[in-house]
Structures are given as C-alpha cells and as structure tokens.
Amino acid sequence: MSADLEGKRCLIVGASSGIGAAVAQRFGALGVHLAVHCNDNRDGAEAVADAIRAAGGSAGVLQGNIADAELAAGLIDKAGEMLGGLDILINNAGSMFGRTAIADATDEQYEDVIALNIGGVFFASRRAAQLMRQQRSGTIINTTSVAARTGGGDGAGLYGSAKGFVSTITRVLAKELAPFGVRVNAVAPGVIRTPFHDRFSTPEQLEAAARGIPMGRLGTAEECVGAYEFLASQRMSGYITGQIIEVNGGQLMP
Numbered sequence: 001m002s003a004d005l006e007g008k009r010c011l012i013v014g015a016s017s018g019i020g021a022a023v024a025q026r027f028g029a030l031g032v033h034l035a036v037h038c039n040d041n042r043d044g045a046e047a048v049a050d051a052i053r054a055a056g057g058s059a060g061v062l063q064g065n066i067a068d069a070e071l072a073a074g075l076i077d078k079a080g081e082m083l084g085g086l087d088i089l090i091n092n093a094g095s096m097f098g099r100t101a102i103a104d105a106t107d108e109q110y111e112d113v114i115a116l117n118i119g120g121v122f123f124a125s126r127r128a129a130q131l132m133r134q135q136r137s138g139t140i141i142n143t144t145s146v147a148a149r150t151g152g153g154d155g156a157g158l159y160g161s162a163k164g165f166v167s168t169i170t171r172v173l174a175k176e177l178a179p180f181g182v183r184v185n186a187v188a189p190g191v192i193r194t195p196f197h198d199r200f201s202t203p204e205q206l207e208a209a210a211r212g213i214p215m216g217r218l219g220t221a222e223e224c225v226g227a228y229e230f231l232a233s234q235r236m237s238g239y240i241t242g243q244i245i246e247v248n249g250g251q252l253m254p
Helices: 018-029 042-054 069-083 107-135 157-180 195-200 203-211 222-232
Strands: 009-013 033-038 058-063 088-091 138-143 182-189 244-247
Touching: 009 018, 009 069, 018 033, 018 042, 018 058, 018 222, 033 042, 033 069, 042 058, 058 069, 069 107, 088 107, 088 222, 107 138, 107 157, 107 182, 138 157, 138 222, 157 182, 182 222, 222 244
Parallel strands: 009 033, 009 088, 033 058, 088 138, 138 182, 182 244
Antiparallel strands: none
C-alpha cells in the first residue's frame, strides 16, 4: 500500500466513469483528498465522490469544460482552494468523437478531438505547472494511449495522433519541471473495457482487438489503477519522470 499518499491532495480530470473513476476510488481508499472532475456527467462524478465518502474518504466534485483555456485554469485553482493545495494532477479526460478515416474527418471532429485531448491536457498542465513550480513539489500524470504508438485502430487515427501529443508533452514537462521537484509521467492504456469503448467500438471490433492481445482479453479500469498509484507515490517512483507505462496485456511491447 502507498502509505505516502495519505493526506495528498489530488485533482483527477475526467473521473466520472471508467479509468478516472477507478483511480479516484482507489486513491480515496488510500487517504488521498480528492477533487473529482466531470464535464457533462455530473451524476457519475457525484456517485464516485459519494462512494469515496461512504468508505471514509474525502472527495468533492468540480465540473467544467477542460478544453476551455480559462475554465481549465480556473478548475486547477478551484481544486487548490477546495483541497487546500494541489499535490497531484491526473489528466484523464479524453474522447474520440467517433471513428473516421483522416480523409473523411470533418472540421468539427478535428476541432473537438484537438480541443479536448490536446487542449485539455495543455491548459490544465500549464496552470498546474505554474503552481507546482512555485511550491517546488508535485506530480502530474497524463493518460495517453496505446494508439499514440500504433496510430490507433480503424478510424481512430485522429485520436491516436492527439494522444501522441500527450505522450510528447509529458516528456517536455518532465524536463522543464524536474529542477523544481515536480515529476511528470503518463499511463498508456490499451483496449480497456470502459464506457469509452461502449460508445466508440462495436462488439466485433473489441473481439478482434482481444484476439491480437497476448493475454487474450481486454483489460479493466481497475487493472490500470496500479500504474497511477505507482507514479503518484514518491516512495515507489521518486526517481522516475518522463516515462510512459504501457498497460495493454502485451498488445504492444515497446
């Protein structure tokens, strides 16, 4: 158990379902004080926070569009006010906005994918970097994807390209913030059974994906949690920065 996480203050962006929700519940059980973020799914975020509090943890809910520069910075500040400071930022919000080949992608889809998957990480990280640089401590963990390395499955190329940015900015921030005692890493999930794939993948696509995974099955949100816990813990990963942990059942072995 990561005993050194007890009492830490953490904002999880995109925590109303899936991986973000699973990480929030685990961190809550470890004694982390949490701000659970959502955009549209307020009910989901409230359910996550309620479950954490019912188990004896500490959690509040923040809502807002992380793809908006001003709102994103405001969310970071509100999290700091709610929690009395910010030790950990987890950038987990993301979406594919439909599957389509690049040649068939609309301007609207491009703008949506870039605004959320790139803009959301950039805007939140920029403000968090300012605060953590000043306090000379902190940890940022980004959620990228196996698609950042593979280009994604059918129609997921735009999403995979955006996640490539997330992987790269993780390394950039790690270099920039290391002198200030701030570590920046990322987790790259493979094909994980979450509401994300319920929206954007057919059963046939998921079955085909499972056949290409050495472990022979899709992952679960709970199976991703340990990577975030490891990277958040100074005791376990205090000399690790600029790294990406692949959680994909062997689908990709870089």
